[in-house]
Structure formats: C-alpha cells, structure tokens
Amino acid sequence: MLAVLVRKDLLIEFRSREILISMITFGAAITLLYAFSFRPSPESMQTFAPGLMWMVFLFVSVLALHRSHSLEKEFDAFSMILSAPVERSVLFISKYLSGFIFLVVAQMVLLPLFFLFLQLPLPANLAQMVAVFLLVDLGISAAGSLLSGIVMRVRVNEMLLPLMLFPMVTPLLISAVKSTASIMDNQPFNQWKLWFQLIVSFVIVFSLIGYLVYDYVSEE
Amino acid sequence: MESFHSRQSSKVTAGILAVFWVVVLYLVLNVTRIDPDQQMAQKIFYYHVPSAWVAGLGYLVVMFAGVLYLIMKDEKWDHLGLAAAELGTLFCALVLITGPIWAKPIWGAPWSWEPRLTTVLIMFLIYIGYFMVRNFGDEGERTRRISAVLGIAAFLNVPIIYVSVKFWAADAQLHPQPAMSQQSPDVFWTFMLSLLVFTLLFVHLLRFRVHILKLRSKVLGMRYDV
Numbered sequence: 001m002l003a004v005l006v007r008k009d010l011l012i013e014f015r016s017r018e019i020l021i022s023m024i025t026f027g028a029a030i031t032l033l034y035a036f037s038f039r040p041s042p043e044s045m046q047t048f049a050p051g052l053m054w055m056v057f058l059f060v061s062v063l064a065l066h067r068s069h070s071l072e073k074e075f076d077a078f079s080m081i082l083s084a085p086v087e088r089s090v091l092f093i094s095k096y097l098s099g100f101i102f103l104v105v106a107q108m109v110l111l112p113l114f115f116l117f118l119q120l121p122l123p124a125n126l127a128q129m130v131a132v133f134l135l136v137d138l139g140i141s142a143a144g145s146l147l148s149g150i151v152m153r154v155r156v157n158e159m160l161l162p163l164m165l166f167p168m169v170t171p172l173l174i175s176a177v178k179s180t181a182s183i184m185d186n187q188p189f190n191q192w193k194l195w196f197q198l199i200v201s202f203v204i205v206f207s208l209i210g211y212l213v214y215d216y217v218s219e220e
Numbered sequence: 221m222e223s224f225h226s227r228q229s230s231k232v233t234a235g236i237l238a239v240f241w242v243v244v245l246y247l248v249l250n251v252t253r254i255d256p257d258q259q260m261a262q263k264i265f266y267y268h269v270p271s272a273w274v275a276g277l278g279y280l281v282v283m284f285a286g287v288l289y290l291i292m293k294d295e296k297w298d299h300l301g302l303a304a305a306e307l308g309t310l311f312c313a314l315v316l317i318t319g320p321i322w323a324k325p326i327w328g329a330p331w332s333w334e335p336r337l338t339t340v341l342i343m344f345l346i347y348i349g350y351f352m353v354r355n356f357g358d359e360g361e362r363t364r365r366i367s368a369v370l371g372i373a374a375f376l377n378v379p380i381i382y383v384s385v386k387f388w389a390a391d392a393q394l395h396p397q398p399a400m401s402q403q404s405p406d407v408f409w410t411f412m413l414s415l416l417v418f419t420l421l422f423v424h425l426l427r428f429r430v431h432i433l434k435l436r437s438k439v440l441g442m443r444y445d446v
Contacts, residue, residue, distance in 0.1 A: 143373075146369075146373065150353065150366045150369060150370060151353060151366075153357070153362060154353055154356045154357045154363070154366075155356040155357070156356055157356075160349065160352055160353060160356065163348075163349045163352065164346070164349040164353070164370075166345075167342050167345035167346045167349065168346060168373070168374070168377060170342050170381060170384070170385075171377070171380040171381045171383070171384035171385070172384075174384045174385070174388045175384055178388065194387055195387075198380065198383060198384050201380055202380055205376055205377070205380065206373070209369075209372065209373050209376060213290070213369045213372065213373075216290050216365050216366075216368070216369055217365070217366055217369055219362070219365065220362070
C-alpha cells in the first residue's frame with residue numbers, strides 16, 4: 001500500500017512537474033541572489049556557504065511540503081484516500097517519503113549549481129556529505145509532512161507552514177550547517193559527531209511523532 | 221454559572237497573591253543583600269527565573285493536556301491546553317523582556333545567543349505559530365485536535381533545541397549558574413517565595429482562562445443550537 005501511495009505522488013509529479021520545477025527554479029534564483037549580494041570571494045564564501053546552502057534547501061522544501069497536502073484538497077481527494085482501507089500512519093510515511101524524494105531530486109540539481117555559482121571547492125569526503133544530506137532531508141521531510149498535514153485545512157496554510165516549520169527545525173538546521181561546514185573543512189568525524197547525533201535524534205523524534213499522531217491529524 | 225471572581229476559592233487565591241506579591245517586592249528591594257558585582261541589576265533574578273519556570277510549566281501542561289485531549293476527546297483538556305499555552309507564552313515574553321534588561325548592564329549587550337535565552341525565543345516563535353493555527357482554524361474539533369498534536373511536538377522538541385543551541389554558541393555560555401543551596405538564607409527564601417507566588421499566579425490565571433474558555437464554548441454552542 002505504501003508503494004502505491006508513494007507511486008501516486010510521484011506519478012502526479014511526473015505528469016504535472018509542478019513541484020520539482022518550482023523548487024529548482026526558486027532554489028536557483030536564491031542562489032543567484034546570494035552570488036550577487038555577497039560578491040563571492042572564495043575565502044569568505046567558504047565560511048558562509050554551509051549556512052546559505054541549507055537556507056536555500058529549507059526554503060525550497062517548503063514548496064514541496066506544502067504541495068504534498070494541498071494537492072490532496074483538489075477534488076476532495078484526501079477524503080477518498082481516507083476512505084480507502086489504509087492505515088493513517090502508512091499515509092504519513094508515504095507523504096514523508098515522497099517529500100524526501102522531491103527534496104533529494106531538487107538537491108541533485110541545485111547542489112552542483114550552488115558549488116558552481118559560488119565557486120566552492122568540492123569536499124574531499126563526498127560519502128559523508130551525502131549521508132548528512134540524506135539524513136537532514138529525512139528530518140525536514142518528517143517535521144514538514146507532519147506540519148503540512150496539521151495546517152492543511154487551516155486558512156492561509158501556505159503562510160503558516162513556513163512559520164511553523166522554521167522555528168521547529170532550528171536544531172536540525174544548526175546541526176546540518178555545522179556538519180556540512182566540518183565536512184567541507186575536512187575535519188575528522190569525531191569532531192562533529194555530536195551534530196550528527198543531533199540530526200539522527202531529530203529524525204527519530206519527528207518520524208515517531210508523525211507516525212504515532214498522524215491518525216489524529218488526518219481525521220476529518 | 222457563577223462569576224469566577226465571586227467564588228470563594230478565587231477570592232482567597234487573589235487575596236494571597238495580592239499580599240505576597242507586595243511581600244516579595246519588599247523582600248527583594250529592602251531585605252535581600254545587594255550583590256557586590258551586579259548591584260541592583262541582580263534583583264531582576266527574583267522575577268526572571270520564576271517567569272522562566274512558569275513558562276516551562278505552562279508548556280508542559282500544554283503537552284499533557286494535548287495527550288489527554290487526544291485520548292479522551294473531552295473539550296475541557298483543550299481549554300486547559302489553550303489556557304496554558306497562552307500563559308506559557310505570556311511568561312516567555314516576560315523572560316525575553318527581563319533577560320535583556322539585566323544583560324544590558326552586566327554583559328554590555330542586551331542580547332546574547334545564550335542557550336537558555338535562545339531556546340525560550342524559539343519556543344516563543346513556535347507558540348506564535350500555535351496561536352495562528354488556532355485563530356485561522358475553525359472552531360471545530362479538528363482545530364482542537366491539531367493544536368493538541370502541535371503542543372506535544374513542540375514540547376518534545378525542547379531538549380533537542382536546547383542541546384543544539386548550547387553547542388552552537390559554545391562561546392556564549394555566560395548565563396549565571398547559581399547553586400541555590402549555596403546562597404545566603406535571605407536570597408534563598410526570597411527566591412523560593414517568589415517562585416511560589418509566580419506558580420500560584422499561574423494556577424490562578426490558568427483557572428480564570430479555563431473558566432472563560434468554558435463560557436465561550438457554551439455561548440458558541442447556544443448560538444449553533446438556535
């Protein structure tokens with residue numbers, strides 16, 4: 001059932017392409033703005049790049065996360081999904097996974113652009129970088145899917161989602177920026193282990209909360 | 221339904237609060253010793269710390285009320301949660317106001333990214349979102365349900381926020397860490413009394429708000445009945 005639900009989200013996106021295209025265009029536009037406003041000098045850019053990078057991804061993620069639930073309001077699709085014999089928690093995991101996939105795909109396009117435009121050197125340890133990125137994406141998607149479900153039927157939900165999401169993911173953002181900076185600085189894992197552990201705890205806590213309470217969130 | 225303020229218990233609580241509020245103020249200004257380093261600025265500690273304690277208590281109540289609401293679906297838990305969230309945020313605001321008033325003369329700058337202060341600020345922002353959800357949602361059961369979920373998620377996030385901010389600004393660990401047991405009796409007992417008065421104030425205001433919310437939902441119920 002989970003596979004069917006994720007496939008449905010991906011298929012809708014594959015046909016309409018509205019989420020990914022807006023994510024990538026928006027992300028590229030912010031990256032360009034950064035490049036223009038900070039007039040990159042390689043040294044100063046190295047210092048600020050991790051923070052700027054994660055801000056781009058956080059902004060961009062809001063588009064996907066908001067759309068993941070607002071899409072279901074069209075033709076009252078959500079009521080029909082709810083009437084299907086599927087557990088609500090599975091529905092949460094499907095939203096969680098599709099949000100994660102959209103974020104990863106958008107990053108695969110935006111990250112090279114970011115390194116190119118801001119003239120950053122590639123990090124030596126790419127595997128660590130990928131691991132951190134995937135975990136942080138899971139965290140953003142877990143908290144975001146839950147909040148997106150929460151605000152779905154509230155007025156002005158497109159405004160409320162970032163308002164709720166940004167303070168909620170502060171610990172994740174801090175840890176992501178610190179880990180990315182350490183990796184780009186070639187520091188050994190022991191030096192930034194704490195940040196990695198914080199990312200993992202955030203992912204676990206929000207995945208569990210979402211899994212356990214989505215039932216109450218999705219109920220009509 | 222009788223008025224909240226005409227209840228015997230409310231009158232007694234309000235009376236105790238009025239008397240002890242003045243007593244604490246007197247003790248703080250005239251009895252407790254003046255800190256040799258911080259002078260009068262240190263006195264705000266008798267209000268700043270209890271505000272922070274009550275803010276934390278308020279958010280803890282929001283979480284428990286949220287859990288109980290989700291289990292029992294009884295509106296009274298929602299009233300308790302909302303009232304506690306309002307008070308928690310009010311006292312959060314007091315912490316955010318009294319902190320910089322103290323920090324300006326002592327640290328030389330009104331704001332520092334000190335972990336506790338930053339955590340309070342983040343919680344404050346999260347709860348502004350909570351109130352927006354409540355205001356923009358309808359009056360129905362769904363809004364109550366999602367608010368309960370938000371209250372739970374927000375509180376469970378506190379330890380992660382605190383640890384991350386603590387290590388993020390490791391150079392901003394300026395916050396005083398007074399061990400209360402090592403303080404002189406005048407400081408210790410004045411502080412304890414202030415803590416007690418603040419807690420009682422919280423309970424009193426909480427009961428008042430819950431009462432108002434109950435009346436409100438009764439009136440709304442009548443409106444829908446007609």
